Amino acid sequence: MKNQHLERFEIRLSGLGGQGILTLGKVMGSGLALGQGYNVTQTQSYGPEARGGASRSDLVISSEKISYPKAESVDLLIALSQEACNMYYRNLKPGGLLMIESDLVKQPPVNMFIGLPFTYLAKEKIGLVQTMNTIVLGAAAFLLPFAEQRVIRKNLEEILPAKIVAINVKAFNLGYKEAKKNFGDPETLWKKNSVVVEEDDEDSI
Amino acid sequence: MKNQHLERFEIRLSGLGGQGILTLGKVMGSGLALGQGYNVTQTQSYGPEARGGASRSDLVISSEKISYPKAESVDLLIALSQEACNMYYRNLKPGGLLMIESDLVKQPPVNMFIGLPFTYLAKEKIGLVQTMNTIVLGAAAFLLPFAEQRVIRKNLEEILPAKIVAINVKAFNLGYKEAKKNFGDPETLWKKNSVVVEEDDEDSI
Numbered sequence: 319m320k321n322q323h324l325e326r327f328e329i330r331l332s333g334l335g336g337q338g339i340l341t342l343g344k345v346m347g348s349g350l351a352l353g354q355g356y357n358v359t360q361t362q363s364y365g366p367e368a369r370g371g372a373s374r375s376d377l378v379i380s381s382e383k384i385s386y387p388k389a390e391s392v393d394l395l396i397a398l399s400q401e402a403c404n405m406y407y408r409n410l411k412p413g414g415l416l417m418i419e420s421d422l423v424k425q426p427p428v429n430m431f432i433g434l435p436f437t438y439l440a441k442e443k444i445g446l447v448q449t450m451n452t453i454v455l456g457a458a459a460f461l462l463p464f465a466e467q468r469v470i471r472k473n474l475e476e477i478l479p480a481k482i483v484a485i486n487v488k489a490f491n492l493g494y495k496e497a498k499k500n501f502g503d504p505e506t507l508w509k510k511n512s513v514v515v516e517e518d519d520e521d522s523i
Numbered sequence: 524m525k526n527q528h529l530e531r532f533e534i535r536l537s538g539l540g541g542q543g544i545l546t547l548g549k550v551m552g553s554g555l556a557l558g559q560g561y562n563v564t565q566t567q568s569y570g571p572e573a574r575g576g577a578s579r580s581d582l583v584i585s586s587e588k589i590s591y592p593k594a595e596s597v598d599l600l601i602a603l604s605q606e607a608c609n610m611y612y613r614n615l616k617p618g619g620l621l622m623i624e625s626d627l628v629k630q631p632p633v634n635m636f637i638g639l640p641f642t643y644l645a646k647e648k649i650g651l652v653q654t655m656n657t658i659v660l661g662a663a664a665f666l667l668p669f670a671e672q673r674v675i676r677k678n679l680e681e682i683l684p685a686k687i688v689a690i691n692v693k694a695f696n697l698g699y700k701e702a703k704k705n706f707g708d709p710e711t712l713w714k715k716n717s718v719v720v721e722e723d724d725e726d727s728i
Contacts, residue, residue, distance in 0.1 A: 344545075350569075352570070355570065357568065357569070357570035359567070362564070362565050363563065363564050363592075364552050364553050365557070365562040365563050386591075387568075387593050388592050
């Protein structure tokens with residue numbers, strides 16, 4: 319599954335200001351690009367559109383040149399707040415996957431999703447709430463069929479200021495481990511657990 | 524001229540890795556958005572496309588919702604390396620403005636441009652080469668007809684780590700001052716000095 323040809327894969331990272339969404343996008347994007355040779359664009363929005371405490375970053379990953387950098391048909395939606403989840407789940411494409419912060423998204427708008435209490439894990443297991451986004455990165459590294467854990471972690475080590483590397487590697491490993499424990503085999507997950515955004519109420523089994 | 528309605532204004536920041544292009548995009552984008560109420564998208568590219576030491580960030584600024592975040596018809600091209608200048612001057616729209624690092628872009632591909640020796644200024648006048656991107660920000664704040672110097676500087680103070688604020692404010696003010704001294708009235712500049720990307724050899728006077 320690794321280093322496969324990717325036509326276009328879209329990730330939307332969303333949540334509240336202060337959760338480190340933009341840094342998460344940067345670290346994830348550069349990890350996938352520099353270590354694995356994909357083209358990646360990362361787009362973030364500022365201003366009235368992005369206000370109300372909301373924060374969002376889109377990543378588009380491709381083996382090809384990326385002509386349109388905005389995510390519109392999202393393969394993986396990461397929603398770290400209820401508001402973000404409500405706002406963006408409609409952008410998930412059929413077969414897309416929704417990963418939530420399970421303590422903050424109390425009412426997922428769809429039945430199929432995966433989640434971890436990222437904030438709790440950062441506070442209780444790492445002892446630093448600011449590492450929450452790196453735990454999310456670790457979980458995403460587990461989920462993404464084309465991501466290599468080792469490469470993403472190495473890039474993380476290179477990109478962060480020296481004095482915060484150790485605690486973030488710990489957070490990354492925790493996120494990976496918790497995802498592995500709770501989500502099961504990612505390949506199966508992409509097949510089974512993916513969201514079906516239904517046009518009507520009929521179940522598509 | 525301030526807080527005017529903007530349909531769409533595109534800035535491309537380009538240069539070498541290590542020049543702080545992405546941080547420049549972030550600081551400029553958030554300054555224009557948070558202080559002045561514009562919608563701003565900032566897109567950066569990683570990967571093979573962005574390699575060879577090249578670095579690039581696109582900003583799109585608008586009073587309206589931004590549906591396409593990639594800069595394709597650039598109003599202001601900032602080129603901090605010869606390679607970036609060669610690569611992107613064709614994306615300047617008629618009436619667009621080219622600002623270069625005058626020591627690094629030895630052969631501007633068009634006749635009309637403005638430039639400052641940003642790296643030299645950072646080293647000699649500020650004493651820290653890493654402040655180069657903030658000097659560029661100051662010059663851009665002078666140039667952009669809708670940017671307010673005070674607002675951009677205030678945002679810079681808020682967004683940077685406390686211990687590097689003072690030196691960066693100094694760098695910002697230097698960039699603004701040098702631009703004012705060397706570039707003349709910005710309104711005239713946008714009218715007179717703007718690039719005409721010619722379809723043929725005929726002068727369009």
